[in-house]
Each structure stands twice: as structure tokens, then as C-alpha cells.
Amino acid sequence: xxxxxxxxxxxxxxxxxxxxxxxxxxxxxxxxxxxxxxxxxxxxxxxxxxxxxxxxxxxxxxxxxxxxxxxxxxxxxxxxxxxxxxxxxxxxxxxxxxxxxxxxxxxxxxxxxxxxxxxxxxxxxxxxxxxxxxxxxxxxxxxxxxxxxxxxxxxxxxxxxxxxxxxxxxxxxxxxxxxxxxxxxxxxxxxxxxxxxxxxxxxxxxxxxxxxxxxxxxxxxxxxxxxxxxxxxxxxxxxxxxxxxxxxxxxxxxxxxxxxxxxxxxxxxxxxxxxxxxxxxxxxxxxxxxxxxxxxxxxxxxxxxxxxxxxxxxxxxxxxxxxxxxxxxxxxxxxxxxxxxxxxxxxxxxxxxxxxxxxx
Numbered sequence: 001x002x003x004x005x006x007x008x009x010x011x012x013x014x015x016x017x018x019x020x021x022x023x024x025x026x027x028x029x030x031x032x033x034x035x036x037x038x039x040x041x042x043x044x045x046x047x048x049x050x051x052x053x054x055x056x057x058x059x060x061x062x063x064x065x066x067x068x069x070x071x072x073x074x075x076x077x078x079x080x081x082x083x084x085x086x087x088x089x090x091x092x093x094x095x096x097x098x099x100x101x102x103x104x105x106x107x108x109x110x111x112x113x114x115x116x117x118x119x120x121x122x123x124x125x126x127x128x129x130x131x132x133x134x135x136x137x138x139x140x141x142x143x144x145x146x147x148x149x150x151x152x153x154x155x156x157x158x159x160x161x162x163x164x165x166x167x168x169x170x171x172x173x174x175x176x177x178x179x180x181x182x183x184x185x186x187x188x189x190x191x192x193x194x195x196x197x198x199x200x201x202x203x204x205x206x207x208x209x210x211x212x213x214x215x216x217x218x219x220x221x222x223x224x225x226x227x228x229x230x231x232x233x234x235x236x237x238x239x240x241x242x243x244x245x246x247x248x249x250x251x252x253x254x255x256x257x258x259x260x261x262x263x264x265x266x267x268x269x270x271x272x273x274x275x276x277x278x279x280x281x282x283x284x285x286x287x288x289x290x291x292x293x294x295x296x297x298x299x300x301x302x303x304x305x306x307x308x309x310x311x312x313x314x315x316x317x318x319x320x321x322x323x324x325x326x327x328x329x330x331x332x333x334x335x336x337x338x339x340x341x342x343x344x345x346x347x348x349x350x351x352x353x354x355x356x357x358x359x360x
Contacts (some may be wrong), residue, residue: 084172092169096134099169103131117282122289126306129282131227135166141165183262184313186360190259194349195222197253201243210238217350226354230330232347236336239343246277246342260311260348280345283310287333295323295330311348312355325355 051211072083106124117125141158142287145151158165163179166343171179199218205211213234217227242248249257255265255270261279265272290298290306297304300319307314310329313323336344 006034010168010267032358036049088172092167093337095169096138096167097125099131099134103128118285118288122286122293123302125282125286125289129286133257134169137165137167137196180308180315181313184315186262186307187311188353190256191349193256194253194260194346197250197256198244198346201250204243205238207237209233214238221350221353226356227350231351232332232343233335236343239346240339244342244346245339246280249273249275249276249342257345257348261345276345277341280341281338284333284336284338284341284344287330291334292331295326297311311352315351317356321356344346 021103028050070238074131106120106128109118110120117128120128139152158170162171162175163182168176168179195218198214202211202214202218205214212357213231217231217235220231238315239246251269251272254276256270257269257276258265258272261276263275263279265270267275286306295303303319303322303326304314304317307329310326312322312325317325330346332351333344
């Protein structure tokens with residue numbers, strides 16, 4: 001009896017009499033491969049720890065998106081006005097974060113390859129310039145939020161004064177147009193003062209021919225005529241030395257030019273001079289990079305932004321007109337040397353005041 005039982009067991013194991021099941025076959029394959037007999041493995045436990053983590057993360061992300069979608073629908077249904085503000089702020093933070101990551105990549109590349117600012121491409125230079133201004137505005141909000149419970153007051157101030165406290169990422173499309181018009185109106189208020197200061201210093205110019213050219217140019221602009229490029233370039237020598245050179249500008253003229261460039265005029269004269277010179281140098285470097293790239297490579301929004309930075313209110317001007325004006329600006333800018341940058345600074349007024357009847 002014992003011998004027959006052993007024979008039956010051997011036959012059952014090796015498949016002579018009984019067909020082995022998947023579990024027995026699996027055990028035998030493992031045994032032949034050198035593994036010890038053990039508890040059967042479950043097919044549900046074959047995932048690696050990394051796969052388990054990925055599936056968990058995927059589940060959490062899916063659930064979070066579903067909850068977020070329900071939350072958005074709830075806000076849109078019950079608080080539509082608040083939902084608009086909420087959406088603008090969320091998109092604004094996303095755009096600001098994307099700008100920060102791009103700026104970090106550019107700075108890292110500059111550090112690794114020892115690249116200077118003026119050696120960057122036009123779009124990289126413009127991105128860094130705009131991002132620095134945006135961060136300066138955000139930094140001010142961060143500072144006034146430091147005192148306890150001041151953050152609640154800051155939210156109220158941002159709601160009441162979005163133009164002064166927020167960057168363009170947090171403006172509605174209508175606010176962007178309205179605020180740009182307001183800013184341009186503020187800088188146009190200084191145009192007449194700048195032209196008057198130019199007329200006031202004409203007798204101090206030693207060259208009679210340059211005196212006549214500057215007088216004629218100021219008269220044309222005040223009468224509503226848009227000057228030609230060659231008429232402005234004819235005055236290059238006027239803006240190299242006293243009284244219109246960058247280092248010889250009077251305080252009243254520097255304050256007026258600061259307002260025309262949307263820079264604060266409430267600084268001591270040495271700081272005003274340094275800031276105007278730095279700002280004009282950056283624009284000159286941008287112009288050289290843009291001339292290398294070509295105006296035709298810019299999108300419509302990039303063209304309008306470039307014109308607005310250089311003094312033209314491009315929000316209500318057609319794209320082709322903006323490209324024409326930007327071409328005239330680049331003709332002047334790329335013809336100037338570093339010692340003649342005072343002319344480029346005054347060009348914000350000279351070239352933009354009467355373009356297509358923009359003088360009001």
C-alpha cells in the first residue's frame with residue numbers, strides 16, 4: 001500500500017497520469033531553476049514598488065482634477081464674479097511661474113557659457129528685462145505683506161488698485177487696454193515739457209547749423225508734423241556734448257524724461273542719471289538684437305509691445321503701421337554710438353508724438 005501510494009504520487013507529479021495544474025507547473029519550474037519550494041505567488045503582487053508609487057500618484061492626480069473641476073463649477077454657478085477673479089489670478093500665477101522658470105534657464109545658460117546680457121538673443125533679452133520689472137513689483141507686495149495680518153489688507157489693495165500693484169499677468173483683457181492707455185497718457189504729459197526744455201537750451205549750442213536744425217525740428221513737432229529719420233539723425237552731434245549729452249542733462253529734463261520712460265522721477269539727480277543711462281543702454285542693446293533678428297520675425301503682440309516700450313501707444317494702431325514705425329526707430333537706434341544715446345532717449349518724444357495723428 002505504501003509503495004503504491006508513492007508511485008501514484010510520482011506519477012501525479014510528473015504528469016504520467018494526472019495533468020498538472022498551473023500552480024504545480026509553476027512550482028516545478030521554480031524548483032528546476034534552483035528556487036526553494038515556498039508559498040505560491042499571487043499574480044496581483046507582481047508590481048514593483050515604483051509601479052505602485054506611480055499608480056498611487058496617478059490616482060491622486062485624477063481625483064484632485066475631479067475635485068478641482070467640481071470646485072470650479074461650484075464657483076462659476078454660485079459666485080460668477082468671484083470666479084472670474086479667481087480664474088485670472090490662477091492663470092496669472094501660472095504665467096508668472098512659467099516666466100520664472102524660463103528666466104532661470106536663461107540665467108543658467110549665461111552662467112555656464114559665460115554669456116553677457118547684450119550677447120543674448122532678442123527674445124531672451126526682452127524676457128529678462130520684463131521679468132526683472134515684474135519681480136520688482138511683486139517684491140514690493142511681498143514687503144508690505146510681512147507685518148502680521150497685513151496680507152488681508154494687501155488683497156484688498158490689489159482688488160482696489162490693480163494697475164498700481166499688479167503686473168499684466170493679473171489684468172483682464174479690458175484692463176490691459178485701459179491701463180496701457182492710462183500709462184501712455186501719463187508719459188505724454190511730459191512731452192511738451194521735454195520739447196520746451198530743448199528749445200530753452202538751443203542758444204547754448206555752439207554750432208549755428210545745429211541750432212537751426214533743432215529749432216526747425218521742435219517747431220515741426222509742435223505743429224503736428226511727424227519728423228523724418230534723416231532730420232533726427234542730423235542732430236547727433238547736439239546730443240553728444242553740453243548741453244544735451246547724457247552726462248550734461250539738467251535735473252528738470254531728467255525728471256521729464258523719466259516720466260516719459262515710465263520711470264519714477266522721485267530720485268536724487270545722480271540716481272536719475274544712472275537709471276536713465278542704464279534704461280537707454282538696455283533699449284539700445286535690444287534694438288541691435290532686434291535688427292539682427294528682423295522685425296518680420298516678430299509676432300503681432302511682440303511688435304506692439306516693442307513699440308509701446310519705445311514710446312508709441314500701439315494699442316490702437318494697426319500692426320503694419322507699428323512695424324513701419326519700429327523700422328524707423330531701428331534706423332535711428334542702430335546708427336547711434338554709445339556717446340549719442342541721449343538722442344535715443346529724446347527719440348521717445350521726437351519720433352512718437354505725432355505718428356499717425358497720435359498727438360492729442
